[in-house]
Structures are given as C-alpha cells and as structure tokens.
Amino acid sequence: MVTDSLRRTLWINPAFSALTGYQLEDLLGKDPGEVLQGRDTDPDTAERIREATHHRQELRCEVQNYTRSGTAYWVDLRIVPVHDDTGRHTHYVSTLRDITERKSLEDQNEEMRQAEAMRQDERQLLAQTSEWLYSARSSDELMMVVRRAMHTLIPEADGALYVYATARDTLDLAASWGSMPAFTPRIAPDDCWALRRGRAYSYGMKAIEFPCDHVHGDAPPPFFCLPIIAHGETIGLLHLRFDGFEETGMLRHMREGVLRNRWELGLICAEQISLAIANVRLRHELHDRSVRDPLTGIWNRRWFLDAMQRALRRNSTTGNALSLILLDVDHFKRFNDDHGHDAGDLVLQAVGEVLRDHLPEHCQPCRLGGEEFVILCNDTDADAAAALAARIATALSSQTLQHDRSALPPVTVSGGIATAPHHGQTAEGLLRAADQALYAAKNNGRNRIECARTQVEQIATPATPGSQNQSIQKGA
CATH class of the missing domain: 3.30.450.40 (GAF domain)
Known part of the structure; x- marks a missing residue:
C-alpha cells in the first residue's frame, strides 16, 4: 500500500485486496486506518500509528484490522516514510503481513x-x-x-x-x-x-x-x-x-x-x-x-480426672461451689457371688441409668471402677449435693431388678460428699475427703450418705425389708 504524506491512499496491490476484501476505489483518498480499524483494535496501537505518521517516523507494530465483510484479522504492519532527492517527504509505503493464525x-x-x-x-x-x-x-x-x-x-x-x-x-x-x-x-x-x-x-x-x-x-x-x-x-x-x-x-x-x-x-x-x-x-x-464406660454408658475415670481439673480451674475464677458425690454399691460382692456376674453387671447398669435419668445438666456421673461411682456437681454446694444424693439413693432402692425370672435384693449405696474449697482445693484433696466420708458411711452401717466433717439433720428415705432406715448425714 502506498499513501501520500497525509496518509491518503494512492495504490494497493492485489494481495492487499485478497487479504482485506477492499478494492482501490474503496480506499482511494482515504486514511487506511479509518477504513481498516474497528471496535476491537487496540486504541494505544492506533495512537502509535497516528503519532508515527504525524512525525514522519518509521513504525512496525501488530494491529487488529477488519475485512470488508467485518471479519477480524491480525497483521504485522510496517510503515516507512519515503523522501525525494531533495529530502522532501512525499509518501508512505506500508506492508501488511497476515499473522492471524499465529495470534x-x-x-x-x-x-x-x-x-x-x-x-x-x-x-x-x-x-x-x-x-x-x-x-x-x-x-x-x-x-x-x-x-x-x-x-x-x-x-x-x-x-x-x-x-x-x-x-x-x-x-x-x-x-x-x-x-x-x-x-x-x-x-x-x-x-x-x-x-x-x-x-x-x-x-x-x-x-x-x-x-x-x-x-x-x-x-x-x-x-x-x-x-x-x-x-x-x-x-x-x-x-x-x-x-x-x-x-x-x-x-x-x-x-x-x-x-x-x-x-x-x-x-x-x-x-x-x-x-x-x-x-x-x-x-x-x-x-x-476412650472416655465412656462401656458397661454403663456414663463417663469413665479418665474423663472425670480431666473434667475435675477443668472444673477446679473454673471454680477458682468464679468462686462458685463445686461438690463431689462419691457412691459405692453396698454388698456388691454378694450380687456376684449369689446371683452371678451377669447380675452384678445388671446392678451396675441400673446405677448408671438412675444417674443419667436423675441428674441435672450441670452434674456429670462417672464410673471410677468396679462398683464405685462419682458425680461431679458444678455450681452445687454441700446442701444441694446432699439433697441430690438423697434422690439418687431413693431412686435406686425403690427399683426392683429382675434376673433369671427372679427379683434381686434391693440396691443400696453408701456415699461421701466433699465440697470445694471447704474440703479441698485439688482433685486429690477433694477425692480424699469424699473417700473418707464414704468410709465413714460404710462404718456407720452403709445405706447412707456422709458429708465431710460437718453434721446435718437426718433425711429419711424409704425403708427396705430387713434393713435399717436409710439416712443421709453430714459426718461427725
């Protein structure tokens, strides 16, 4: 393509027409950029072309043009200014190489x-x-x-x-x-x-x-x-x-x-x-x-020891009362010896069920091992723990357990209560105090609950055949 010094088209060759679809009469006297460029032509590239021709400078660039039918194509465009023998700028020669496939x-x-x-x-x-x-x-x-x-x-x-x-x-x-x-x-x-x-x-x-x-x-x-x-x-x-x-x-x-x-x-x-x-x-x-007792379904000793440490830390911050109720099934060995180990398991399961059904949400039952159970009572003082232990003892003794089509003897428990911080400020200290109270309950005739060191009134519970009246006392 040849244009004059003002970029008006003077001549195109057949290859140009084959590429673009334009004939000479379509471009004659026109700026080729105004005809060939379209909506997706890069505006920065179009500006570079205008600047180069304005300053009569040589330029090579890649630009997207459009054919007569509106199809986009890419060319490698080179514009070279031409001067006569006197050095006067007379026209431009532009070459276009189709690079659509490469692009x-x-x-x-x-x-x-x-x-x-x-x-x-x-x-x-x-x-x-x-x-x-x-x-x-x-x-x-x-x-x-x-x-x-x-x-x-x-x-x-x-x-x-x-x-x-x-x-x-x-x-x-x-x-x-x-x-x-x-x-x-x-x-x-x-x-x-x-x-x-x-x-x-x-x-x-x-x-x-x-x-x-x-x-x-x-x-x-x-x-x-x-x-x-x-x-x-x-x-x-x-x-x-x-x-x-x-x-x-x-x-x-x-x-x-x-x-x-x-x-x-x-x-x-x-x-x-x-x-x-x-x-x-x-x-x-x-x-x-790992933290459940498989026989009773309540928490085991591992869970209790971890939970006890957390509860004591919380108790030291809040100052709220924290009590332990330690329970032991009375004469448990007799259930195993007289009725078999299946009967002993049935008794332990009954204790676990009563604990699950009769405890409020802030009190958690655990089986420490054998026939020994403990209840971790958050936000519970000694009096509230004693009342709770009374309900548990009453619920257990009023049950009738059947084994091999015969009734088992009534299930009674002895228990000891300890409250933080009065009876201890560590897990070991509280457990020791509760265990001592439990030992006192056993020595005082079983089927009773003792609280560490201070004494309270007797709370009557239903009598069972052949046994003494059940009582809850705070230890001597």
Whole structure:
C-alpha cells in the first residue's frame, strides 16, 4: 500500500485486496486506518500509528484490522516514510503481513496458560482446604472450615451443607455461605434429585432437566446437588447455587465453561468434605470410647480426672461451689457371688441409668471402677449435693431388678460428699475427703450418705425389708 504524506491512499496491490476484501476505489483518498480499524483494535496501537505518521517516523507494530465483510484479522504492519532527492517527504509505503493464525495460537496458548495457572491455584487451595478439613477436631470447627473454604474456592456460588438427622428422615442445615439470605433449614430426602437417584445432579447444564423441590422459584438459577458419602453411606448433601448465571446473565459459552469447571471442582470438594466428616465422626467415636464406660454408658475415670481439673480451674475464677458425690454399691460382692456376674453387671447398669435419668445438666456421673461411682456437681454446694444424693439413693432402692425370672435384693449405696474449697482445693484433696466420708458411711452401717466433717439433720428415705432406715448425714 502506498499513501501520500497525509496518509491518503494512492495504490494497493492485489494481495492487499485478497487479504482485506477492499478494492482501490474503496480506499482511494482515504486514511487506511479509518477504513481498516474497528471496535476491537487496540486504541494505544492506533495512537502509535497516528503519532508515527504525524512525525514522519518509521513504525512496525501488530494491529487488529477488519475485512470488508467485518471479519477480524491480525497483521504485522510496517510503515516507512519515503523522501525525494531533495529530502522532501512525499509518501508512505506500508506492508501488511497476515499473522492471524499465529495470534490465534498465541491466544490459545495464553488461555491454556491461564487455565493451568487457575488449576494450579485451585490445587493449592484444595490442598490447603484438605489440610484444614482434616485438622478439624469437632463438627462446629469443621463447618467453620467448610464455610470459609467453599466461599474461597467457588466464590460465584452461594452454598449450603445439609447433614442427615439421626432418624434419617430429614437433612438439617449444618452450614451455609454466600449472599443468599437463607436456605431451607430442613429438607426431605425425596425433595432432591441427587439423593433420589443416588448420584450428583446439576441443573442448568442439560437440555432435559428438572429443579429439585427444595429449590424454590419459578425459574431457579443453575445449581448443583452433590451427595456427601462416607464409607458407602450417604450422610449429607452439598448444595451450590449460582445466582446471576441464568441464560441472560452472561454469554452462553462463558457460562457453560465456568459451570463445567465449577462442577468438577464441586465434585472434588464434596469428596473432601465427605472424608473430613467421616474423620471427625471417627475421631469423636474413638474419643467417646476412650472416655465412656462401656458397661454403663456414663463417663469413665479418665474423663472425670480431666473434667475435675477443668472444673477446679473454673471454680477458682468464679468462686462458685463445686461438690463431689462419691457412691459405692453396698454388698456388691454378694450380687456376684449369689446371683452371678451377669447380675452384678445388671446392678451396675441400673446405677448408671438412675444417674443419667436423675441428674441435672450441670452434674456429670462417672464410673471410677468396679462398683464405685462419682458425680461431679458444678455450681452445687454441700446442701444441694446432699439433697441430690438423697434422690439418687431413693431412686435406686425403690427399683426392683429382675434376673433369671427372679427379683434381686434391693440396691443400696453408701456415699461421701466433699465440697470445694471447704474440703479441698485439688482433685486429690477433694477425692480424699469424699473417700473418707464414704468410709465413714460404710462404718456407720452403709445405706447412707456422709458429708465431710460437718453434721446435718437426718433425711429419711424409704425403708427396705430387713434393713435399717436409710439416712443421709453430714459426718461427725
């Protein structure tokens, strides 16, 4: 292409016409940039061309132009000013080399590079998420990690995590995140296509599809329902909702690309969350086994010693009363010797059941070992502990236990009460004081409760055949 010094077209060759679709009469006397450049031409590049021609300087650049039919193409453009023998600038000679294919490959490579960079970022985030998920020690801590991680990994989606209720007739909302005001707090398994079909379900990506009943609205946005499965059992549902991704919300190809990527990422997240929930439940189960007495189902000695230390630290700060009720089943050896060890186990289970059923929330029952039990009573003074022990003793003695189709003798207990800080300020000190009071109860005839060192009035309890009236006393 040849233009005059004012960049008005004078001549083009056939190759130029073949590339652009323009003939000489289309460009004659016109600035070629005004004809060839279009909406996506880089404005900075167009300004560089104007500046170079204004100052009569040589320029080489890459620029996007448009053919006569409106098709975009890329050229390697070189503009050279030409002068006559006197040095006067007379015209420009411009050469254009088609580099559309090369630019297309460069764009593809850049897209691949960006996609790989995004995948690398996702892998790093997933690795960090996995580490945090598997480090969670409780369900509450796990839900906190899920909310933060899902909002970071898939920021375009509002989300909710549902977990099956104990009866497995509903799924309860365990965590939610995003800008959606509120998710349904409880859903039925039949309300979700994913749970009914037993596999992950997406809405908004297929030609034939139906919304789940738990997703409300006449035209819901795209959403994913991803079952949470642990050890072959469905334990919950991960629900991701993409508001703003309706057909009119973005270009279709962009929308489909983002949703496909998020679908794959969502499946990975659902798997990670499944493993994390299973891990927390297993950890909780193992911990529970380590601190529960398997025969009675109440806390064991290990739990009691830890809880006692925590309670004493809290007591030293608040100044509230803290009491121990130490109980021992009277003549327990006779149950084993006369009726067998199964009968002895039945007695211990009955004691555990009475303790569970008759204690307020701030009092925790524990089995220390053998036939010895202790109740850790937070915010409870000696008088309240004595009244509580009376109710426990009465409930036990009024039971009729059956073994091998015959009634066992009545179950009675002896007990000792110690209260912090009056009878001790350490776990060892309180246990020693309560044990001494228990020893006094045994020496004073059993079937009674003694409190360390101070004496109170006698509290009558129902008599049992062949035994003395039960009494509760604070020791001499």
